Every structure is written in C-alpha cells, then in structure tokens.
Amino acid sequence: MLVYEVRVTLLGVELPVWRRLRVPGGYRLDMLHGVLQLVMGWQNSHLHEFVVEDGGGDRKFFGIPEYDDTDRGLLDEQEYSLGDLVREPGERFLYIYDFGDDWVHEVVLESVLDSEGEERFLWCMDGEGACPPEDCGGVPGYTWLLACLGDAGDPEERAVAVELVGEGFDPGMFDCGGFNERVEAGLRHADDYDDERPDMELVMELKEMFESGVMPVTGMSVLEFDGFICALSIHPVAFEPGAWLPLVWDTTGEGAMPVWTSEEEAQRVMGLLLRYADGINSQLGEEFPVYMPLFEDFMYATAEEMLMAAEKWTVGFMAGAMIDGEVWNRTRNDEDGLEALMPFLALSGMLEDLADVGEEMPMDLKLEMAEMLEESLWEMRAFWGESCE
The missing domain is CATH 3.10.290.30 (MM3350-like)
Structure with missing residues (x-):
C-alpha cells in the first residue's frame, strides 16, 4: 500500500x-x-x-x-x-x-x-x-472577524465577533x-455520513452488545455481523431470522446461546439485530446499491489494524455465503463464482481449504485483497443473481 x-x-x-x-x-x-x-x-x-x-x-x-x-x-x-x-x-x-x-x-x-x-x-x-468558523463569510468575513478580535478592534464589533466564534477562540x-x-x-x-449510510449510534450499540458478557465467546463481532448480513442480503436463497440467528450466537455451530439477564434485554437485542439487518437488506436491495462494508467506515492508524478489521468482516461474509450447502458448492465449483470469492477466501483464512497455498500470504498481497473486497462484493451479487436463480 x-x-x-x-x-x-x-x-x-x-x-x-x-x-x-x-x-x-x-x-x-x-x-x-x-x-x-x-x-x-x-x-x-x-x-x-x-x-x-x-x-x-x-x-x-x-x-x-x-x-x-x-x-x-x-x-x-x-x-x-x-x-x-x-x-x-x-x-x-x-x-x-x-x-x-x-x-x-x-x-x-x-x-x-x-x-x-x-x-x-x-x-x-x-x-x-x-479553522475559521463556519458561515463567517469566507476569507473577507474571516479577515473582518480577526480585525474585530484584535486589541485595536471596536468594542461593539468585538462583541459581535465573540458571539460568532466564542470567547476562547484562538486563530493561531x-x-x-x-x-x-x-x-x-x-x-x-x-x-x-449521508442518510443512506449506517446509523453509527446503532453500530456502537451493537458493538457494545457483541462485546458484553451476554454473548457467548464464540459469537460474532459487529464487523463479522455486518459481513454476515451482507452475504445473506445478496444470497439467492432467502432466510428467516430463525435460520441465521444461531450462527450469530455461535459461529462454531455448536449451539451456544446468549445468557439474557431479562426478557426485556433479549427483546432489545433482537430488535437491534433485526433493525440493522433490515437496513443492510434495504441498501443492497436497490438497483444501484449504496452499501459499503462496515470496516471501511472506520479510520485506522496502521495497515495492520485495517487488515485485521477487513479479515473479521470477511469471516462473517463467508459464514453467510456458506449457509446453504447447495449454493455454496455451486459457487465454489464455478470459475466465475470462485474468482469473485477469492478475496473473501484469502482474507477469511479459508483459501487453504480449497487449494495448497504454501506459506502465509504476504501482507502487501493481503492489503491488495482488502482493497478488492467491495468490487468483489458486487461481482458476487451479480453472480448469485444471474447464476443461482
């Protein structure tokens, strides 16, 4: 990179x-x-x-x-x-x-x-x-403000300027x-964020829930859940919540369940999950979808941090992609399907299950794969829409 x-x-x-x-x-x-x-x-x-x-x-x-x-x-x-x-x-x-x-x-x-x-x-x-104050009149207005705030400024004009920028404003x-x-x-x-991007308050609420003691240690993270719901939203088979919620609680499929402290807590969490899923379904259901993988909505200080987030998201996506065995086999055995899947397979750690890849993929190649994810997502959406109807 x-x-x-x-x-x-x-x-x-x-x-x-x-x-x-x-x-x-x-x-x-x-x-x-x-x-x-x-x-x-x-x-x-x-x-x-x-x-x-x-x-x-x-x-x-x-x-x-x-x-x-x-x-x-x-x-x-x-x-x-x-x-x-x-x-x-x-x-x-x-x-x-x-x-x-x-x-x-x-x-x-x-x-x-x-x-x-x-x-x-x-x-x-x-x-x-x-930074100059918003709506202060551009460079001329800001120049006037600074003159008013100066020691030689007119007291009445200075009062107006202070009201606009605040008493503690320091231009330097x-x-x-x-x-x-x-x-x-x-x-x-x-x-x-525009109105079509995720409600970040909802994202943070989900993140807190996923990281709480309520969820089993084998449950999803918020990034995995976003990738998971993304895959389900473009999947050629429609699934009711009862079919996919067990994987949210326990990615191993062994049946671990949340430990609710009350019925109200269970209902609140279910409401959060379904509201978020409905939002992703809506974004990806449009003719010109506005969805963007959640890990791209965060800033990272290092390439390694960004890559770890992308990997978590792909783990969730692959859980959704594999939820139906027939569609999964049809996809991975098709040349176009496998090509679209490649970045997801590589970053989720599943590539070795399909081919002998030798030593671990270098970080630069992983970063390239991460940058390909969004484009590959649209390829998967098109493939499933055309080939698996």
Whole structure:
C-alpha cells in the first residue's frame, strides 16, 4: 500500500492555516473529503469538490454529481482515489468547501511511502492555525472577524465577533491530537455520513452488545455481523431470522446461546439485530446499491489494524455465503463464482481449504485483497443473481 504525505493549505487567509498528514493513496475521494473535514476542523455542513488542472490548463472536477447543477461534467468522487489525482511529489490539486464562502484548500503531494508493519498510514504530523468558523463569510468575513478580535478592534464589533466564534477562540491554535485521537478510536467524522449510510449510534450499540458478557465467546463481532448480513442480503436463497440467528450466537455451530439477564434485554437485542439487518437488506436491495462494508467506515492508524478489521468482516461474509450447502458448492465449483470469492477466501483464512497455498500470504498481497473486497462484493451479487436463480 502506498502512503501519501500531503500538505493541505487554506488559501487566502492572513494567518497561516495548514496541515501535514499521511493518507493512503488508495483512499476514495469521498473518504478523503471526510479526512480533510476532520483534520481542518470543518463541520461538513456544505457542498464540496476537488479540482485538478492538467498541464494544458484544462480542469477536471470531482464531487457528488447528483448535487451538481452545472454542465462541467462533474465526475463521481466515489469512483476515484487520491492516487488518481496526484502521483509524483510536487503535484497538487484544490479542495473547495462551501460554495458560498468558497474555502479553497491547496493539497500538495510531498512524498510517497510504502507502508510496512506498524507504520501509521493515516496520521496528522504537523499543522498551524485554527479553522475559521463556519458561515463567517469566507476569507473577507474571516479577515473582518480577526480585525474585530484584535486589541485595536471596536468594542461593539468585538462583541459581535465573540458571539460568532466564542470567547476562547484562538486563530493561531492547532493541535494534531484531536484528529489523531479520532483515528486511534477508529471513528470517522460523525457528520461524514449521508442518510443512506449506517446509523453509527446503532453500530456502537451493537458493538457494545457483541462485546458484553451476554454473548457467548464464540459469537460474532459487529464487523463479522455486518459481513454476515451482507452475504445473506445478496444470497439467492432467502432466510428467516430463525435460520441465521444461531450462527450469530455461535459461529462454531455448536449451539451456544446468549445468557439474557431479562426478557426485556433479549427483546432489545433482537430488535437491534433485526433493525440493522433490515437496513443492510434495504441498501443492497436497490438497483444501484449504496452499501459499503462496515470496516471501511472506520479510520485506522496502521495497515495492520485495517487488515485485521477487513479479515473479521470477511469471516462473517463467508459464514453467510456458506449457509446453504447447495449454493455454496455451486459457487465454489464455478470459475466465475470462485474468482469473485477469492478475496473473501484469502482474507477469511479459508483459501487453504480449497487449494495448497504454501506459506502465509504476504501482507502487501493481503492489503491488495482488502482493497478488492467491495468490487468483489458486487461481482458476487451479480453472480448469485444471474447464476443461482
């Protein structure tokens, strides 16, 4: 995996505002948007876009096409990555946030690294200057605010400015710790979700439940459960909860059950599981599905952490893929089916059951497999839809 060291600079402001951070080159632009919002300090309450200019002066624009009312040919940011915009040190692009205030950020690629072992691949290394307040009028408005907050400012105007930004606002203050703590916690910026992404409060509630003493030690984790329900949602055979819940409680199939402290607790947990499953079914049932594997909704400080999360998700997916013996045998014995399954098999540790793979797969290859999972998921969805009806 290639790791990009980039410097992000807010253009036009009097006091320097910039950040230096490491980001995987494979990050999709919508994920990069979330990272930039968090590391800069914005609230993700406005539209945005990425702008790249080629050597001939032509520009390409990347963003969310459904919100674009121009004829510029806006490209879908979910189909491109950071590595598609810049590849060599010194190359740059613009990130524009809030089309009213027009906050323009210049993103410059400073170096390209290979991630190895514990090296952090999403991290803020340095920076300077506080993020301007949202909706303050862009660079002119922020300049006025700073003048009002200065010692020579008019007292009445200063009172208005303080009301806008708060008494303790320090335009020169920035600390990488806030961003890095969020990365360590594994959570994306809370406002980086649209209405079709998972309810993260529900995810955290499920996570707490799965990690509680109620669940058997052989039960699923929240990442495994997400992968499991994903597989069931695209599976050619429909299953009632009574058919799949035993695997949630005990992945070994030996019949361990939760130890409920009350009937109310049992009903609450069942409600959480079914509500989450209904959400995944809805996302994957659309003609143009919006589902994304849950492990991609978290930030990780190291490649190893990300890989461990992807592996857990694939273990759950494979439990769902194998739930019906006839479909499973038909899939793994079909050339197209086996090809689509390969990343799931490799990361779940099941590849050795089908072939002699020799020594353990190197980490770089596993990371490549992890990056293939989402595409392979759509291939599995298509295969089961066409070949196993």
